[in-house]
Amino acid sequence: MEKIHNLVIVGAGPAGIATAVESYILGIRDIVVLEKDENHNATIRKYYKENKRVDKDWKGQKVELDGNIYFMDGTKESTLDFFDEIIAYHSVELRTHTEVQKILKKEGHFDVMIPGGSIKARYVVVTIGRMGKPNKPDYKIPPSIRKRVNYTLDECSEGEKVLVVGGGDSAVEYAVDLAEKNSVTICYRRETFRRANPTNQTAIANAIAHGEVRPYLGVNIEGLEEDNGKVRVLFSEREAETFDRIVYAIGGTTPSAFLQGSGIRIEEGKPVHDENYMTDVPGLYVAGDITQESGGSIALGLNHGYAIAQHIMEHMKVCEGCKQSIVK
Structure with a gap:
């Protein structure tokens, strides 16, 4: 018979890693974390610049940590190192380059559908973030210039005339x-950068004041x-x-x-869940920034993982005959 894992977690961001670690600490074994990118915390790797500050109290949200993961302020690099360490220390099984297509509820388990097959699990936690699907403009982008239209800085080089669109952090x-090495214009539909945190508001004000x-x-x-290969x-409100x-x-x-394809109800753009982050589908949970109004808080994601691990452990039925396979 095909193996049924106790817990499969979809997404290796802070909430996904916290769910795995907190579950492991509680004694749950046979946990698998699935990540479609090449490593954990893909959002931090792709969308945070080098040495970017990573604060526990994101956008001023003061969050008391509930679980066993003690996260502190740091940088992009120190945060990634921190998660590297706890993944290794708690023997988290991380399977990268594994994109989940759908989650199907079966009798007594879930089928987590991946290319070429499925992974079976008693419990599933979905912790994929919003930035896995970055917002794109409503207007069409001509195919001939798509390589010059980006959502991260990965393709940028030096000496370019660049337009950045947006007003957040x-x-x-x-x-x-x-x-620092390009001619940059920032375009924002509002008159101020009020969405950005105070540090970034000061930085952009200085850059504008100095003509940078x-x-x-x-x-x-x-x-x-x-326009001749350019955009x-x-x-x-102004000339092209x-x-x-x-x-x-x-x-x-x-x-x-x-x-929705996995049976999770959506209301007002967010998945519906109870106080334990369980959806309408028993045994299927959601966590991380897809559950938050503004998203992005690592501390809240860690707390979600702790709460879900506690709830799964409370409801995991462990009989004497199968105890060794669940808690080892």
Whole structure:
């Protein structure tokens, strides 16, 4: 018979890792974490610039940690090192390059569908983040310039004329970072960068004051066109302008199609769950920023993992005959 794992976790961000670690500490074994990218915490790796501050109290949200993972303020690098250590110390089985297509409820277990087959589990926790599906503009992007339209800084090089679109922390950080070796303009539909944290508001104000970043505030984009291999941007409130590259930093979207396809109800753009983060499907949980209004808080994700582990342990029926296979 095909093996049934006690717990499968979809997504290796803070909430997913916390669920695995807290469950392991409680004595649950046979836990698998599935991650579609090449390593854990893909959002931090892709969307955080080098040496970016990572605060426990994200956007001023003061969160008391409930579980066994003691997370402190740090940088992108120290945060990734921290999660490397706890994954190794608690023997977390992490399977990367494994994208989950759907979760099916069966009699007594779940089938977690992956390319070429499925993984069976008694309990499943979905902790995929919004940034796994970054927001894209409503207007069409011509195929000929798609390589010049990005959502991270991975493709950026030096000496380019770059337009950054957005007004949150990521957009501001991208603009300030790129301005060191590029000609940068930041375009935001509002008049101020009030969504950004105070540190980033100061940084962008300084960059603008010193002429390092041009601000196009209160400006909307109507569309993009090709201009000799470059990106011609059509603005509503000003003349069109051509850039070497455009970087969108306009947030992420709840992966509603995947969640609904797995039987998870969506209301007001978020998955429905109870106080234990269990969905309408018994044994199927959600955690992390897809459950949060603004998303992004690592501390809240860690607390979600702790609460879910406690709830699973309380409801895991362990008979004498199968005890060794569940708690070893």
